[in-house]
Amino acid sequence: MDFFPLLQAPLFRGLTSSEIEKLMTSVPKKIRKFKAGSQVALAGEPVTSLMIVLSGTVSGEMVDYSGRVIKIEDIPSPGSLAPAFIFGSSNRFPVNVIAVAETELMVIDKRDFLSLLAKNEKILVNFLNMISDRSQFLSEKIKFLNFKTIKGKLAQLILQKASKDKDSLILDMTQNSLADFFGVARPSVARALGEMEEEGILDVKAGRIKILDRKRLAEYMSH
Amino acid sequence: MDFFPLLQAPLFRGLTSSEIEKLMTSVPKKIRKFKAGSQVALAGEPVTSLMIVLSGTVSGEMVDYSGRVIKIEDIPSPGSLAPAFIFGSSNRFPVNVIAVAETELMVIDKRDFLSLLAKNEKILVNFLNMISDRSQFLSEKIKFLNFKTIKGKLAQLILQKASKDKDSLILDMTQNSLADFFGVARPSVARALGEMEEEGILDVKAGRIKILDRKRLAEYMSH
């Protein structure tokens, strides 16, 4: 089989392709294929193995009781599905997982995976890094949800993206996906953006956002 | 030294005291003592070691943008400090850590800890379980924050607690801590409880809650 996608996978960082090949041929594993739109896993279903996205993309989504879908995150190749749920006391998928494109997954049983971790320290460190990063991501997410107002969430998102570049940035999300991401209604996002533009804080043009008043934008995160 | 507190520590679950003693005498470690009220770690400071609370209690606190201090959680003996931040790409304390009482910490350097993990599979699994549990806790928290209405959050909390017992339960939290937990204003909690009582769904008396209409209570989680 082709181990090339694994070279890019976080779990195998720092390993050469021959090392990977040697390790992987000795580990029992399966390949599973999914068509775009098909269900990969249901929330609540047991997680009994490590799954690595070899090609394609899956998406983790939550459904609240009113049927609204809240997208939690996309996992493109070569990421892993729910690595933080293989161990721990619950061992169940926290979200529904959908293939958003034609997708190939490599599946390694938990027991086999454990012996792989014990066998190779690089892989062990990589895995510890992965699930630790996961916690760190969730902590960020919570910080995010705790911003009460939509303008606060927008300010947080915009300042986070802008700090890397300059005062101009591109939000490559539609208002709809923004609304899903925040867990709010779409027209409310439009209104918030419109108002911040009126207030002279932002300049929004065709998905490109320009920060006009950084100070007042940051203030929206405080109250 | 006295290894007794470690017997109770999640990291050493399933090990006998003689196994622990044997392992620990071969691992470089330090004991650090803190007086009540003293700073154990600053938010943003690098996490370079595993720290286990042998005695006493530490508390994680966050400072928001307006300077207000928000207590995140207490870690009593025999818990660990920020185990999910030893590895991962950030490696920095997410919160300020304060000793709330006279406290003793056992400190094991990251490198030494890693060799301990590689040496003993039980400890490895325990640690994987610990940081995975952390992720799972955070996921729960997120699910919770996603309930939009206060009545929905209340319904979720009450039904979660009640399912174990009967239709009667005790919320051992004041309205104030409930409000903090939900991230809402205190009078809003009082109003929501009052309204649900008026609607004949709950009976609230001195902290003891009785569910009168389970069906309509559950409906509040849906919309």
Next chain:
DNA sequence: TAGAAATTGTAACATTTGTTACAATTTCAA
């Protein structure tokens, strides 16, 4: 037990967000 402190109940009004609906604009594909 008496007074202080904390908790709870309640009200009026302001603010934010949701809901629904529709028009304007942009993007995409035949």
Next chain:
DNA sequence: TTGAAATTGTAACAAATGTTACAATTTCTA
């Protein structure tokens, strides 16, 4: 290029929550 589909802008009104203030009640403590 043109029509369909998706995205965005906007408005009116409803619902939920916040804010502030104060009284009533309960719990703690000297």
